[in-house]
Amino acid sequence: MTSVAADLTEVRAAAELLGFALARRARPVEGGQYRALLDRYRSELRFRDVVDTMAEGLGLEVLGTPRSGLVLAPDPAGPFATRLGDLRSTMDADDRLVFGLVLIGIAAYAYPTDADFDDPETRLVEVATIDGFIRAALGTLGSLAGVEGSAEERARAAAQVYADLPQLITTQTGRRARGCTLKAVEDVCGWLVEQGAAREAASLGPDTFHLTDRFRLLVADSAGGGALDALRDLRREDVP
Amino acid sequence: MTGAYGGVVSPAADASARDRWRALALTDPVSRLVRNAAHAGIDDDEYDLRLLALAAVDIVVGSMGFAREATLDDVVDELAGLAARMAPHRPDQARDVAQTVVRGLLNDAHEQRRFTYRFADLGAPGEPARWEAYSFRLLSLREAEYGPVLVASDQAVTLFLHGLDVDLEDADRALAHVLQRQLDDRRFDAAARTAAQAERTSVGMSAMLAELLDATRRDVGSHDWEREVPERLLRARRHVESRIAEDDRLLEHVQGGLDAETSPEVRAVSGRIVDLLGRARQVHLDLERRLVGAREVFLSAQVRQRLARRRRLRMLALREELLLPVLELPRAEAALVASAFADRALGVSVPRLVRFDDLVDALWAPPRAREAAEPEIELVPDVDVSDDVQRYPEQVVAAAREVLGAAADGEVRLSELLAAVPDGPDAAEVTELVLLSALWAFAPDVAAEAEGEVAAEVDVLAGGIEAERADELLDVPGVGGPDLVVRLRGGATGATEMPAEPADVLFVDVHGDAYSDAYSRETVS
Numbered sequence A: 001m002t003s004v005a006a007d008l009t010e011v012r013a014a015a016e017l018l019g020f021a022l023a024r025r026a027r028p029v030e031g032g033q034y035r036a037l038l039d040r041y042r043s044e045l046r047f048r049d050v051v052d053t054m055a056e057g058l059g060l061e062v063l064g065t066p067r068s069g070l071v072l073a074p075d076p077a078g079p080f081a082t083r084l085g086d087l088r089s090t091m092d093a094d095d096r097l098v099f100g101l102v103l104i105g106i107a108a109y110a111y112p113t114d115a116d117f118d119d120p121e122t123r124l125v126e127v128a129t130i131d132g133f134i135r136a137a138l139g140t141l142g143s144l145a146g147v148e149g150s151a152e153e154r155a156r157a158a159a160q161v162y163a164d165l166p167q168l169i170t171t172q173t174g175r176r177a178r179g180c181t182l183k184a185v186e187d188v189c190g191w192l193v194e195q196g197a198a199r200e201a202a203s204l205g206p207d208t209f210h211l212t213d214r215f216r217l218l219v220a221d222s223a224g225g226g227a228l229d230a231l232r233d234l235r236r237e238d239v240p
Numbered sequence B: 001m002t003g004a005y006g007g008v009v010s011p012a013a014d015a016s017a018r019d020r021w022r023a024l025a026l027t028d029p030v031s032r033l034v035r036n037a038a039h040a041g042i043d044d045d046e047y048d049l050r051l052l053a054l055a056a057v058d059i060v061v062g063s064m065g066f067a068r069e070a071t072l073d074d075v076v077d078e079l080a081g082l083a084a085r086m087a088p089h090r091p092d093q094a095r096d097v098a099q100t101v102v103r104g105l106l107n108d109a110h111e112q113r114r115f116t117y118r119f120a121d122l123g124a125p126g127e128p129a130r131w132e133a134y135s136f137r138l139l140s141l142r143e144a145e146y147g148p149v150l151v152a153s154d155q156a157v158t159l160f161l162h163g164l165d166v167d168l169e170d171a172d173r174a175l176a177h178v179l180q181r182q183l184d185d186r187r188f189d190a191a192a193r194t195a196a197q198a199e200r201t202s203v204g205m206s207a208m209l210a211e212l213l214d215a216t217r218r219d220v221g222s223h224d225w226e227r228e229v230p231e232r233l234l235r236a237r238r239h240v241e242s243r244i245a246e247d248d249r250l251l252e253h254v255q256g257g258l259d260a261e262t263s264p265e266v267r268a269v270s271g272r273i274v275d276l277l278g279r280a281r282q283v284h285l286d287l288e289r290r291l292v293g294a295r296e297v298f299l300s301a302q303v304r305q306r307l308a309r310r311r312r313l314r315m316l317a318l319r320e321e322l323l324l325p326v327l328e329l330p331r332a333e334a335a336l337v338a339s340a341f342a343d344r345a346l347g348v349s350v351p352r353l354v355r356f357d358d359l360v361d362a363l364w365a366p367p368r369a370r371e372a373a374e375p376e377i378e379l380v381p382d383v384d385v386s387d388d389v390q391r392y393p394e395q396v397v398a399a400a401r402e403v404l405g406a407a408a409d410g411e412v413r414l415s416e417l418l419a420a421v422p423d424g425p426d427a428a429e430v431t432e433l434v435l436l437s438a439l440w441a442f443a444p445d446v447a448a449e450a451e452g453e454v455a456a457e458v459d460v461l462a463g464g465i466e467a468e469r470a471d472e473l474l475d476v477p478g479v480g481g482p483d484l485v486v487r488l489r490g491g492a493t494g495a496t497e498m499p500a501e502p503a504d505v506l507f508v509d510v511h512g513d514a515y516s517d518a519y520s521r522e523t524v525s
Helices: A008-022 A033-043 A045-058 A094-108 A114-118 A125-140 A149-162 A181-195 A213-221 A226-238 B012-038 B049-063 B072-086 B091-106 B155-164 B170-186 B188-218 B228-259 B264-307 B317-326 B331-345 B354-361 B373-379 B384-388 B394-409 B414-419 B429-442 B444-451 B519-520
Strands: A059-066 A072-076 A123-126 A198-200 A208-213 B114-121 B130-136 B137-144 B147-152 B463-474 B483-490
Touching: A008 A033, A008 A045, A008 A072, A033 A045, A045 A059, A059 A213, A072 A213, A072 B429, A094 A123, A094 A125, A094 A149, A094 A181, A094 A213, A094 A226, A094 B354, A123 A125, A125 A149, A125 A181, A125 A226, A149 A226, A181 A208, A208 B373, A213 B354, B012 B091, B012 B114, B012 B130, B049 B072, B049 B091, B049 B137, B049 B147, B049 B155, B049 B188, B072 B091, B072 B147, B091 B137, B147 B483, B155 B188, B188 B228, B188 B463, B228 B519, B317 B331, B394 B414, B394 B429, B394 B483, B414 B429, B414 B463, B414 B483, B429 B463, B429 B483
Parallel strands: none
Antiparallel strands: A059 A072, A123 A208, A198 A208, B114 B130, B137 B147, B463 B483
16 A cells, blocks of 8 residues: 555544454444445445455455355465364364365355356255255266375265264254264264355255355355366256 | 641741652662662763653653654663663663663562652651651553553652752743743753753653553552642643743744844754744643543443442452352343343453365364374384484484393402493483393392283393392492392392382483382383
8 A cells, every 4th residue: 555644534434344344243234334345345446445454454355245245255374263172162073074175066056156146146056955065066076186185186085084974863852963964064064154155045945044145255255176166067967 | 638747847838848858769769779870880970860760751842742752672772772872881880771771660579569758748847757758759651552661650740840849830830931032042952952851841740641641540649639639730821822922923933033133043943943843842732631521431430349339340449349159049040130240250252154165174184194103103012102202313222222232251340330321312222221130130129020921022131130239339420339240040049038118229311310210211122
């Protein structure tokens, strides 16, 4: 940014906007302060610069401004970055592989084409469909070429672990028990809800979630990778 | 005031005795630091420590109340620079001198406590003296965001301004008269100096006011807002009023000097004075702004601290006013207080956000290359891995084995074996190992041997030999006790008598280790 002196009231407003964006529950409803600031961000270049600069200083990046609010992504070294310890703390190496695979599966399932990243239409996912999609893709993932330690090799390992897990184990109360893939998908969806990247769509049935703009922008921000590309290719074949 | 001399001297002297005594006491820390400096090897003839002390206060007061106050390093650096100019031939000592001065002003000799002096209040004639402690600080350290900063106390500010307790308002008026006269006489150089002094008066007042307001914000009872502070404010207000009016007049006057025909030097000096007065005016206005808000600060601090609910913990006695009452509350109400306390006490919580690629990378990070290394560790045949830490290197074991090999030819003394240890980088460790082996042979750990823990490794080094006490004492550095006769096990006459405790016989102190260490090293492979 050029060394234009920022007005202090502008700086305060910018900080307020970032505060709203960080509080995941805040919604930019009509007539609210958040909405006013968001509109200002969209329309005022100068204010936008102030917000972006401030975000940069905090170790954040503005990914986009959908209707649902400002979407931020953290600098991996910054204070806002999610560490593995913030996820379920009892995860072992296999759990982590599966968690990553499910995350990529959901992303590929919801956004197979690049045009989808710009489409504000909300995608729905169901736990069982995602599990089915991933299971069907295990063969493709298993044949990815990659040396030891590469992302492709990790994808192969993840596919192997996923294939070895049963689809369903139930507890005595009839719920899904840990150790099956349906439960793994459910866990990831639950985590996405916590992150504000998904919402439960209980009105559409159990196990159904819609993915928010936040998730769309997060995936759009991704540079992709062997596993994600392969899964998206597969999904494109399904949806003509 | 009762009168310090109890009417003994004269009413006039009596009335101001306490104030004058205090002024006298204020200068004492400086004298004390000059005296103490002699012990630190700083020669009073080479350095003007009094001037340095004055300069330290000057530097500190000059930046008090501004965004960036003088840090400890700033002050020491500047003083070191001044000290170096006093004694150019001792550049190495300048920093010591600067530190000595700052330490002295901080009362470092007494853990940076307040300087304390006792005043004898004589009271009415015939009564015994009442002793009254007077304590004060000159400089103190505070933590700022950019490091420790030095702050001058009111007393130090006063000292800096006038050296002694003089009514500021009067001094100011006197100064104004002098300036007026100097201007009339066109002695501009001197006038510039006095104008600068007037500015400093304002800076000092400003700093004092900033301190006072800060203290009031912290604790409304820290200053007497009923009488003392209003008086001070009034004095400062009058000062600003008269200064601004006078500066305007002076400016006009000097400007007149510039416009009138004058010599180039006079013009130059006039220009400087105009600049100076402009700056001083800014300082006076700054002081005025502070004065305007001062009463407000007091009122809001009073509301916050005395009248409103107490919100800050430091205003509570935690045990009596918080912990004990909470413990007596019913569960539900106590939970309210406790959670409110915990919410504040836990501080800022940071929401965690994700970035898709970073998260996948973290989740799919390859495990550390540990799996390959682990089985190899298990291959090590030793039973107790923790003992392995002190294993001897291979070449040391080989050398020790060679030395002990002499026992195969018949009886040999331990002292001879030790003498046979070849010189080299490992000599100390080989000596130690030979010594310990002989000791092991003298008092074997029969139990361990029976369980087979040692048997696998027993060869000439550890168990193939036996040892017997000799009459002479060992004469080897670091080792005490009787010499031993070493031979191959079963190779000589008669069974050795079982010694009670090896420690009675041989005392090993190779690396300052205790004897018990020997057994941790004895399972040498």
